[in-house]
Amino acid sequence: MVDFGFARFFGGMVHFNGAVFSGGKVHFDHAVFSGGKVHFDHAVFSDSTVDFSCARFSDGTVTLDRAAFSGGVVDFSDADGLAPSGLVPSGGQPLPNGLSLPQAWYQPTP
Numbered sequence: 001m002v003d004f005g006f007a008r009f010f011g012g013m014v015h016f017n018g019a020v021f022s023g024g025k026v027h028f029d030h031a032v033f034s035g036g037k038v039h040f041d042h043a044v045f046s047d048s049t050v051d052f053s054c055a056r057f058s059d060g061t062v063t064l065d066r067a068a069f070s071g072g073v074v075d076f077s078d079a080d081g082l083a084p085s086g087l088v089p090s091g092g093q094p095l096p097n098g099l100s101l102p103q104a105w106y107q108p109t110p
Helices: none
Strands: 008-010 013-015 020-022 025-027 032-034 037-039 044-046 049-051 056-058 061-063 073-075
Touching: none
Parallel strands: 008 032, 013 037, 020 044, 025 049, 032 056, 037 061, 049 073
Antiparallel strands: none
């Protein structure tokens, strides 16, 4: 397990670009993303548990552009603030299996 729980991402830049989250657990629960840039672009979430529960997203840039979700659990369900760029499917498209978002971020098309 890798634990970034309660981490504070203020200012600066952190890259998880192209990271592969596979077969383990990574916790970002209660982390605060504010005033900096954190990129998960082209990251792969596969057969792992990645927990962003109760994370807060404000006043910074967090991107998941072209991230791939193929199994496992990626949980943003209790996150707060603005959804990271590239995370929410456009036009009410269905969420990838295992991805959970707060209702305020995602309204599926009936």
